[in-house]
Amino acid sequence: MVKAVVAGAAGGIGQPLSLLLKLSPYVDELALYDVVNSPGVAADLSHISTTGPVKGYLAKDEAGLKGALTGADIVVIPAGIPRKPGMTRDDLFKINAGIVQNIIEGIAQYAPKAFILIISNPVNSTVPIAAEVLKKHNVFDPKRLFGVTTLDSVRADTFTAEVSSIKDPKSVHVPVVGGHSGETIVPLLSLTTPNVSIQGETRDKLVNRIQFGGDEVVKAKDGAGSATLSMAYAGFLFAEAVLKGAKGEAATAAAYIHLDGVTGGSEIKQKVGVDYFAVPVTFGPEGAVKAENILTKANEYEQQLLKVAIDGLKGNISKGVDFVANPPAN
Ligand SMILES: NC(=O)C1=CN([C@@H]2O[C@H](COP(=O)(O)OP(=O)(O)OC[C@H]3O[C@@H](n4cnc5c(N)ncnc54)[C@H](O)[C@@H]3O)[C@@H](O)[C@H]2O)C=CC1
Numbered sequence: 001m002v003k004a005v006v007a008g009a010a011g012g013i014g015q016p017l018s019l020l021l022k023l024s025p026y027v028d029e030l031a032l033y034d035v036v037n038s039p040g041v042a043a044d045l046s047h048i049s050t051t052g053p054v055k056g057y058l059a060k061d062e063a064g065l066k067g068a069l070t071g072a073d074i075v076v077i078p079a080g081i082p083r084k085p086g087m088t089r090d091d092l093f094k095i096n097a098g099i100v101q102n103i104i105e106g107i108a109q110y111a112p113k114a115f116i117l118i119i120s121n122p123v124n125s126t127v128p129i130a131a132e133v134l135k136k137h138n139v140f141d142p143k144r145l146f147g148v149t150t151l152d153s154v155r156a157d158t159f160t161a162e163v164s165s166i167k168d169p170k171s172v173h174v175p176v177v178g179g180h181s182g183e184t185i186v187p188l189l190s191l192t193t194p195n196v197s198i199q200g201e202t203r204d205k206l207v208n209r210i211q212f213g214g215d216e217v218v219k220a221k222d223g224a225g226s227a228t229l230s231m232a233y234a235g236f237l238f239a240e241a242v243l244k245g246a247k248g249e250a251a252t253a254a255a256y257i258h259l260d261g262v263t264g265g266s267e268i269k270q271k272v273g274v275d276y277f278a279v280p281v282t283f284g285p286e287g288a289v290k291a292e293n294i295l296t297k298a299n300e301y302e303q304q305l306l307k308v309a310i311d312g313l314k315g316n317i318s319k320g321v322d323f324v325a326n327p328p329a330n
Pocket residue numbers: 007008009010011012013014033034035036059078079080081082083092096099102118119120121122123148149150151152180225226227228231
């Protein structure tokens with residue numbers, strides 16, 4: 001029996017993501033947690049004729065976070081505020097850092113073995129925050145904590161198909177590594193399958209579009225938030241990959257992970273010099289069983305992109321670690 005929890009379930013991502021999880025054969029029970037409206041979303045989804053109960057939990061209720069998390073196998077976290085035009089993901093840190101910290105405190109207490117999937121931005125920093133909180137409670141397992149970067153992969157596949165006139169974007173796979181914001185997102189177009197040849201200005205524009213795809217949506221939504229539906233789809237794909245692996249089925253997807261503690265991770269860490277990096281990960285019953293070092297296969301142009309990404313990630317990671325080590329005065 002697999003119990004999945006969505007924390008931030010009443011939001012723009014949370015609702016469609018909960019819907020997709022309700023439809024998934026890999027999920028037997030759904031708990032929806034939020035500060036508002038989660039019982040309503042749960043009641044709505046519970047009328048869908050797929051098996052498995054759905055229950056809503058509000059932060060202010062007695063059962064609250066504890067009720068939602070107890071017995072959880074997987075917790076997906078899209079709780080927090082989204083960007084408005086003119087903001088960077090890092091501008092969300094001030095509010096979202098504390099929200100993620102609070103939810104992870106609950107996971108450390110009530111579901112320390114759950115797979116944790118963090119969507120809340122800035123992912124480059126919220127994942128280190130989560131790791132530090134889990135470490136404080138002596139329950140940190142790098143194989144079970146993931147920053148969800150799947151939307152970058154989904155965009156890379158879609159946009160690359162567009163410029164290569166490939167009809168079905170699902171038949172394209174572009175490995176995307178690094179982090180999840182602007183220049184920390186590194187698509188390795190030279191390693192695309194099937195092989196595509198995209199050069200010069202077309203390549204530069206494509207890389208830029210993948211790196212700043214989030215801004216495209218923020219701008220188009222014009223103050224009403226950021227990507228929600230494509231993110232719900234991407235988050236669902238990632239959650240299913242983790243759950244397939246847990247069942248012993250073959251599953252691989254890129255994720256932003258703590259490199260120590262995952263097979264192959266220390267080799268990658270030696271190259272990038274930071275603790276966290278998004279790389280292709282293979283999943284198994286214990287979570288991440290292998291991190292694939294594809295960075296050495298990147299071409300010269302991509303090596304330059306990697307350098308810039310690593311520089312950006314350093315600050316994002318230390319900001320997250322520092323937030324837990326030296327909590328800001330209220
Ligand atoms: N990793 C990725 O690729 C992506 C990440 N995001 C991020 O996901 C987050 C959520 O985005 P949206 O769903 O559009 O925002 P939203 O504002 O529509 O929904 C967020 C939900 O979180 C809830 N929430 C706030 N504080 C909470 C708390 N302490 N505990 C539980 N729930 C709480 C809100 O009540 C709301 O229902 C944002 O930080 C956004 O930047 C968005 C798109 C892609």
